[in-house]
Amino acid sequence: MKHRRSIELAPPEGFAVEVEKQTLATLPQWFVIHARCGACRHQTPLERRGIGRRCGLDLSLARLAGRLKCRECGNRPCNLLLLGKLPRD
Template identity: 60%
Template sequence: MKHRRSIDLVASHEAVAADRETLATLPQWYVLHARCDACRHETRIDRRALAYRCGKDLSLAMIGLRLTCRSCGNRRGNHLLLGTLPRD
């Protein structure tokens, strides 16, 4: 699946275990996106600001549970998407 900015949202060559992976162990070429299940609003998450605010040892599974949509305020069913930046 591709994001509108041509960022791969699904890494086909590497599997990331969301329950074991943390912000500290996630490679730097991964980007985080959040999508609201209710209004389909999608935005990029600044992982450095998130690590500063919540701690770098927070697992990706816990991030997905804590997401709140800034557009409609929905807190249920929001998705955390992982993407990869193009690498040379």
């Protein structure tokens, strides 16, 4: 989809992150990882380097999402892993 001034508005092909296949090692450095509790909606950023040291860099993001536990209420099921992009110059 293009803007009226020919600016590309849609992300390029293959832009979506495949969570099942993506690991901490293959995730680009400009992505930040946040966790959100499914019960109390508490949200916190996750430190990639610390997770990589504890669990290994070959841990998939889907497996990481299954290992999340909320620090506020202790909830384990239905927690979400959120990915965001840092602004790039």
